[in-house]
Amino acid sequence: MPTRRRRQESHEKGMPQTGPSLLAGVSLPAAAILEAPLAHNLAWMQRFADSHRARLAPHGKTTMAPALFRRQLEAGAWGITLATATQCRAAFVHGVERLLLANQLVGAANMAIVAELIEAGADFYCVVDSEANVAELGRFFAARGQDLKVLIELGVPGGRAGCRTHEQAFELARVIAVEPALRLAGIEGYEGVVHGDDPERRIRDYAARLVEVAQTLHRAGLVEVSEPLITASGSAWYDLIAEAFDTAGLREQFTPVLRPGCYVTHDHGIYREAQRGVLARRVDLRKGLRPALEVFAQVQSLPEPGLAIVALGKRDIGTDRMPEPLRRYREGGRAGEALDVTGWEVTRLMDQHAFVRLPRGADDLRIGDIVAFGTSHPCLTFDKWRRLCLVDERLDVKEVMETLF
């Protein structure tokens, strides 16, 4: 069987073919990042972190797009947070020098990846929550003559990873102290797994615990680097974390690091709602983040009244919420001539198809019409695409952004 390999990008979905616009020339479905809201969000979150004298290490697992990492760093980010060793490698290979792995580093193959990155000059941090992992890491990196900077993860009972009590964290710090290869470099947490009634109070309490543990470890002389970190925050409660870390007493000892990821494109669901909470708590912030990620797809079949089958499926867009129809265009039309989709509802998603229930009066709809969909949350839409189209207000493609999932 012969192989006719051509340009790699020529056989992937969502790629510009013969023209430069999502309304003409791009094979749909395609994922779009809107240029102006993206620029707004990049500046907005950096300004927010600056205003709290915190560093920003955006969670890169959201996008895994080096072109976005570059923009985040250019906007002032201190580093990039990642979820796995392979993600760290992908970021480093594309120029990210400071990497915060917000998970325990587990497995010899993953440790070997990190050892290579450190050898190549990466400024690398990872988290630990157990003596067994500390012992493994200690052995592995000591054998290579490398130092590894670790942050103790503080979790919550019933939560995800992390030490459950201050005592566990303190005990773990003492175990780290006797591992020659390991340097305790601070405290890490993730408030996104704190649940229950009155979440605002719970998250403030959790942030206060992070501060308290950090300061206790510092007083005990267990912190082993000159500029240790205290870090937490996703894209929903970052204001509470930033406020808790924004005290003169803490800043003398620790560098606060915020790690929101989804902010960069924001979304049309979970984070839009979370943002309302931030803006309600913080009237000084005024205009918040703007949704910058949409997926464009075409009406594929109009088999019976009130039903459109759109060529958009679970392969193309996140499913934590049903995709939200935003606007409609004629193929070959202009961005300024968007048609209304009021009352449209996605009722079912299959792998490659969306079922859209139409309101009465959608009689002008045609096969081939292009629908822009909003999505929530962004992480599970980015990972459906090897390339996304950065588009301007006219929906012309300005840049094709590669992802590295």
Added chain:
Amino acid sequence: MPTRRRRQESHEKGMPQTGPSLLAGVSLPAAAILEAPLAHNLAWMQRFADSHRARLAPHGKTTMAPALFRRQLEAGAWGITLATATQCRAAFVHGVERLLLANQLVGAANMAIVAELIEAGADFYCVVDSEANVAELGRFFAARGQDLKVLIELGVPGGRAGCRTHEQAFELARVIAVEPALRLAGIEGYEGVVHGDDPERRIRDYAARLVEVAQTLHRAGLVEVSEPLITASGSAWYDLIAEAFDTAGLREQFTPVLRPGCYVTHDHGIYREAQRGVLARRVDLRKGLRPALEVFAQVQSLPEPGLAIVALGKRDIGTDRMPEPLRRYREGGRAGEALDVTGWEVTRLMDQHAFVRLPRGADDLRIGDIVAFGTSHPCLTFDKWRRLCLVDERLDVKEVMETLF
């Protein structure tokens, strides 16, 4: 910001690093295809199709793995079915000459892709269900002086795409007949969207309708190719479709084509259950398909009794069902020394983490232990990976299979 681009495969997840086994040397999580069950399934389904004198055009959207397309064709498949124009291009570029697009071809950019494939020698079929689409296709391909083979899609009321009635199908055939560039090449359906009580009866009825419409069109002289197709079937009800198409009278006029996709790796959920239905209806088939797709991941944190956090998330495995823990291994151990996971249950999946509830007595569990997970259905696990590991019984990696989503 400098770019340190190395080999493309060096910064993607799930890739062999320093060793050849899923238990040592491969960065986990990683997706595995088991060699022996894969070979069994490839042969099994081809034998099934042969026994019904049907052609097999496996749905390639399941895996989008050219290495699997090649094995399917080598096992005797007639062609590969695909869901989008870009998928067709990916398959053709990797040597698949006969392509069945089981959807309407919509959008000028997608039509342009298909025009290129036909120009390059592809034997291409797509489906139509509307006069508007027929008119578009007719214009587009006539302008290029190309012929396009189309199959009329017959759907069901309340279903997905496809003509709802025989009359619509007949009318559409007459419209196709007057388009110089289009050739009516048969009838297409998908029984997977037939729902309701007594599904077996409904699917038999639907298959009978497909046969009836095909024969009516043939009698009317509206079929315009010498070897027209009649095609349907996913991986759940293929036996009923094959039986309905397996009549001497039909075969004189039409080539039956079956299009299951998930059979190739089968699964640990939806299709395992569907397979029980097939085997109950068809006692002659005896041993059925075998699950051949697993995802291997490591225990990342053991933060409190009864809870393991595993480094496996929505980015790594399909979520139509919760992943099913199958076996456990020590890192660096041997495949023959699998440990028990009875009573383990995945209770929650986040993007990069699984929460596993452990039974009492799982005290020997260690951070770094490797867990093999089953999944359902396979399409939404394949699309999480750019490369999968084909492994033998020892879990040694025999081949790395690329995907082209």
